[in-house]
Amino acid sequence: MRVPRHVAIIMDGNGRWAGARALPRPAGHRAGIKPVRMCIEKSAERGVEVLTLFAFSSENWKRPVSEVGLLMQLFLESLDREIEELSKRGIRVRFIGAREQLAPAVVASMASAEALTRDNQGLTVVIAFGYGGRWDIVGAARRLAVACRDGTLQPEQIDEARFGQELSIGELPDPDLFIRTGGEQRISNFLLWNLAYTELWFTDTLWPAFGADDYAAALDGFAERERRFGRTQAAGIDAC
Numbered sequence: 256m257r258v259p260r261h262v263a264i265i266m267d268g269n270g271r272w273a274g275a276r277a278l279p280r281p282a283g284h285r286a287g288i289k290p291v292r293m294c295i296e297k298s299a300e301r302g303v304e305v306l307t308l309f310a311f312s313s314e315n316w317k318r319p320v321s322e323v324g325l326l327m328q329l330f331l332e333s334l335d336r337e338i339e340e341l342s343k344r345g346i347r348v349r350f351i352g353a354r355e356q357l358a359p360a361v362v363a364s365m366a367s368a369e370a371l372t373r374d375n376q377g378l379t380v381v382i383a384f385g386y387g388g389r390w391d392i393v394g395a396a397r398r399l400a401v402a403c404r405d406g407t408l409q410p411e412q413i414d415e416a417r418f419g420q421e422l423s424i425g426e427l428p429d430p431d432l433f434i435r436t437g438g439e440q441r442i443s444n445f446l447l448w449n450l451a452y453t454e455l456w457f458t459d460t461l462w463p464a465f466g467a468d469d470y471a472a473a474l475d476g477f478a479e480r481e482r483r484f485g486r487t488q489a490a491g492i493d494a495c
């Protein structure tokens with residue numbers, strides 16, 4: 256069965272999951288940790304190479320201070336609790352997003368998790384935290400502009416491949432499969448450039464309720480898709 260090399264997930268619906276149970280929103284965020292573990296485990300089992308998880312967007316800063324604080328605390332706690340076990344399992348962890356706005360303790364934990372797992376050879380888990388697709392593209396454009404100004408790059412040398420290298424996920428393959436839980440059918444400023452030819456999978460299941468069967472259904476659904484990348488049918492199949 257065809258397995259996506261890179262799966263990217265918008266983990267949405269925590270608040271609604273909690274609301275439906277008359278619980279406060281933080282309870283939904285806490286319950287959202289279990290499916291993260293499951294997706295990491297199943298991705299490694301199935302031979303997925305990269306799993307990118309959207310945990311906090313550049314727009315999520317606009318949420319009430321109390322919710323932002325809770326999300327930061329939960330992120331820090333979970334990372335510190337899980338990182339050694341993840342590393343023992345050969346998982347490499349990377350973070351993408353703007354770190355300037357984050358508390359020093361959060362930035363320090365991210366850096367040590369990346370350093371600890373850098374040489375691991377298993378599944379790469381990319382956590383998008385404080386990430387926005389437009390932020391990513393603007394950052395790449397700015398770095399390329401600076402290189403041109405400094406004379407280390409010529410404008411003619413900028414092509415899609417060079418531009419892509421400058422983005423946060425850089426050398427990693429573009430996502431093959433995108434999953435969004437929680438029923439909304441939008442990209443919400445996730446990996447705008449990299450999702451150009453990604454297969455999209457939307458499910459109404461709220462993130463805390465996303466189980467192994469739901470993930471398997473998305474992976475199985477991907478295997479059924481015919482990817483053409485703009486080519487004709489037969490050529491598209493050859494290209495996969």
Ligand code: IPE
Nearest residue numbers: 266267268269270271310311
């Ligand atoms: C996703 O769940 C988690 C984050 C965006 C951090 P939400 O908090 O967006 O939950 P809903 O969409 O309001 O249910």
Ligand code: IPE
Nearest residue numbers: 265266267309310311312443
């Ligand atoms: C997208 O969910 C961001 C994350 C899951 C981290 P949102 O809940 O923030 O997206 P919108 O506001 O519904 O588009």
Ligand code: MG
Nearest residue numbers: 267268269437
């Ligand atoms: Mg949401």
